[in-house]
Amino acid sequence: MRRLAWLSGLGALLLGHVAEARPVAPALFCDAYPDAPMCLASGEAPCATCHTEAPALDAFGQAIEAGLSAKVTPIDDAAFQAHLATVLAELEAQDADADGYSNADEIASGSYPGDATSLPVAPVCPDEPIGPYHVCEWDSRFTYLRVWQDFCGHRPAYEDVLAFEALTEDERRQAIHESLDACLQTEFWRGRDGAVWQLAHRKIRPVLAIKGILGADYDVDYAMFAWAHLDGHDVREVLTAKSYVVVSPAGTTPTVYAQQADVSGQPMQNTYRAGALTTSWVLLFNTMFTAMPRTAAAQAYRSYLNLDIAKLEGLDPNGTTPVDYDGSGVAAEGCATCHATLDPLTYPFTRYNGLQNPNFIYDPSRMSELAGELGKPLLAAVPETGKLLGQEVTGLVEWAEVAANSDDFYRAVVEDYWKLLVGAEPSVDQADIHADYDAVWQSLKADPGHSVFAMLHVLVDTEAYGAP
Ligand SMILES: [Ca+2]
Ligand SMILES: [Ca+2]
Incomplete structure (x- = not known):
């Protein structure tokens, strides 16, 4: 290792x-x-x-x-x-x-550029420390400094480093985890535009120019994401929450998140809520006027399961050419296999209004209404039942349940942190590092509370993170 x-x-x-x-x-x-x-x-x-x-x-x-x-x-x-x-x-x-x-x-x-007999060789892990560090092995001092930098946003005070160096190895490990807990409470980690907040950018895709239109303010989306990733909460709530989270106003510290059953601008009926998949912002931005919200489905698949259909990821090997309900030529296009996955992925999204009236709610008659308005009678036959990760799902709430309990979800959650903290995508070419990554996402899956905070404690103990 x-x-x-x-x-x-x-x-x-x-x-x-x-x-x-x-x-x-x-x-x-x-x-x-x-x-x-x-x-x-x-x-x-x-x-x-x-x-x-x-x-x-x-x-x-x-x-x-x-x-x-x-x-x-x-x-x-x-x-x-x-x-x-x-x-x-x-x-x-x-x-x-x-x-x-x-x-x-x-x-x-490490070979000499002026000596023809000295040639580059594969680097070998030294048995002795180099300077203050145990290279290639988890090193307590290196990890301590790194935890401070990554989770608090700055290095520890010099006196703290000296105090740390005076500890035994067991005490050092304890001090690292205490530092981690303290840093997880900092604005750097949990505040507006903090490290966790920024992890959501790619998923929420904020556009300031239309923020708050029709009440669709993406601050709620960020707050829901942050809530699920902070304080030992169940990270699956990103996809399954029935309630919302409000965040204290910009410019105030500390940033405070509060879960609320209902908030203004979010008219979705409680039964049909599926966390970040059914917020007003998502329905405004991803569904808009579309009868078949393939963009919403593909974005959810990419954001929360790390499966990008455009990159031919997560395709259903048993998928068959879907019915062309909306006349978009699903069989004729370059990627019939894509539609064989994407369309069943999309059906559960089809009862959720974007910019159709009334906005941003579940409407069981949405497709029959659109069939009439658009003059495309086949739309009325679009099923609400679809398929995700090879499983049949009767609607978007079940879609979210299946997604949030899948290995792909746990992998995707950890991969975001992995890129942020270890600094690279976990590559199968680096077997040791990938084994650490597997252990970390398995720990998130096995944890009954599915807590990101608990997962991060596992992550900083890995060699992938703590070996200089
Ligand atoms: Ca040379
Ligand atoms: Ca040489």
């Missing part, structure tokens, strides 16, 4: 090292390449980076000397200070020692 994911993260934490030693070149080199393996231990490059036997220069050192002297003479400390970074950048694409690897590749992998 050991791995090297540290080349960028560790370098960033070690930045700020300023060597007093002379000559200045080894430290300046590491200022230019703080992430280079040869710089991690001391912040100064070893002599062999540029010298055969100091002061004799190797091929890379000679290239640097030539580059510097083309800019300034004499080559003194000031010349290094002023021009070394530029010269190094200019030389990156070259292969000074002609061993087949560019200088940049060699520096990044």
